Amino acid sequence: MSRTKKEVTIYDIAAQLDVSVATVSRALRDDPVVSVKTKKKVFDLAEKYGYQTNQFARNLRKQQTNTIGVIIPRLNSYFMAAVIAGIEQVANQAGYNLIISQSSESAERESINVRTMFNNRVDGLLVSLSYHTNNLDPFEKFAKKNIPVIFFDRTPESSTFTNIRINNVQAGYEATKHLLSKGRRRIVHVTVSSTESVYRERFRGYAQALAEYGVPLDMNLVYLGDLSLEAGADAAKFIHSLPQKADGVFVANDNCAAGCVIGLKAHGLRVPEDIAVVGFNDDPVSRIVEPNLTTVHYPGHEMGELAARSLINHLNGAADIMLTQTILLRSDLVVRESTG
């Protein structure tokens, strides 16, 4: 339990070398003001002693924590895991630590998490919003103290914070247009009732594509759930019960789309012959469900890397992220069997 063994400090090195701790401190950080000779001596001895800088002393002194806070809705999708992996990679490499917490899609828990992060004095925050976040007040404390906040993927509709995301309107538009191009005209949209912009934008894209093809938007064809596997099954039931048969579905995520495909088949509908299905995310399940899902692919790992890199560059003063309003990543429609 005890952490007794004494650590070696710059004092030890200074004493051994008969120089001041200031010199050692400077040498260790490669301060150009220190002579090459002294630096070498210091480095060598530090190496020999296995010296490690004490981050806490340094943080205390510098008034910053070298820690990045990450708040996500849930760590339960392949996509989110990929994003986190990307963040982790960049942060680790840059010597930053990560505090990760989950809002579980609750605006309230999100708000608590934000406060915790604040109290932990994170240097910056990376956030993907919950379904139900309807105001950004909790983040204002960060803004007031000039602590950078970057939203990724699930970004707010409008704010002064930096966003990293894809063009969800366009992605939704392309997904729907693909169905239309296959001759489908009664297209159901399965999504979530969310205050958060991502799903609203996908819906907008859906509506735009319909409009372009002269298909009137019918809100009776929009099914709201929580986008879970089970919600997909419910959506299938809904579709099956429709008085006028639908011939296409655009589901706002793959998990739910997979549940929907399975449900549709259970109801005796053939995919894609009777009804074509498009998902979103290019989750591995899209290649397991039969038929494989046509879906929108976008780069989770890269998004994570980019978010972390942007934040860290900003913290290092290498770039001012606050000047950047939005970074858009590209997304692609991947066509598979579920749309024939």
Next chain:
Amino acid sequence: MSRTKKEVTIYDIAAQLDVSVATVSRALRDDPVVSVKTKKKVFDLAEKYGYQTNQFARNLRKQQTNTIGVIIPRLNSYFMAAVIAGIEQVANQAGYNLIISQSSESAERESINVRTMFNNRVDGLLVSLSYHTNNLDPFEKFAKKNIPVIFFDRTPESSTFTNIRINNVQAGYEATKHLLSKGRRRIVHVTVSSTESVYRERFRGYAQALAEYGVPLDMNLVYLGDLSLEAGADAAKFIHSLPQKADGVFVANDNCAAGCVIGLKAHGLRVPEDIAVVGFNDDPVSRIVEPNLTTVHYPGHEMGELAARSLINHLNGAADIMLTQTILLRSDLVVRESTG
């Protein structure tokens, strides 16, 4: 970029209340030695000022970091995400931070990660080993300094560290026995060539069950891959090419099992009529692939909670985890359509 606004410290409170910082410090930590009256005054003012203890000063002083290191092979399975979520929940609640890093199934990267954790002076380590870890030397530094290390799920074959896992021999035994009880006799086992014990134990269980039914172990029926979706497809090809038809498969994880089922079907084999399949993990894909997979369920979230809780209790001195060699969690066979 600047973090200018001055934080309120115990000095501010002390000055305002005309008591010493020592008293404030004690009061804030609810030290029984401080009078109730003083305590109340301190609490109230701290509340009013929005005082937050500076963790770095505290860490510096107490020589501990309040940080737990987590090393996992990959954040790419539902199971692992669940474990992490469990760890995060407990750690966050106990005021511990998490540093998470991934070994990507490489013993070398794992070793580097261990060193990084050590240099970051984590208070304790939670580890799930890579496929290829064949010695525990990197962890010896921790042992030497009495920094607790707990292995979970992918635990070492034998060591003095604490392990949290399921009985993989038994789980493998039950999975295989289930196939045998369905009358299957030529049972393929798909697993990974790993130095790490989990998969070897599952194999042992497989062998045990066969022995119990008087079925000779045939190493030609053991297929080695990396347990990915693609490896599942390869395994299916292997099974299809078998001179003597197999009638059962036990795959060491669900992802791979799903790939295998799809591959088998592509080769014209009916599941479960021609060949029954059992997976492992109860991953969501097990309920998406058709037919749904019979699989071994075990509690990832609980495992994460338990690992974190054990570590933190140990750190708090509430329990000495080092006395505990192994904690076994229960696992259950979930029977679904893939075994008829």
Next chain:
DNA sequence: TTGTATGCGTTATCAT
């Protein structure tokens, strides 16, 4: 180029 001295915010020891 190097050294001196001080502060960062807590906790712990020793007095009172």
Next chain:
DNA sequence: ATGATAACGCATACAA
């Protein structure tokens, strides 16, 4: 029950 003060290890303003 409370106070004074010395660490904890590092970074920096200022001096030399």
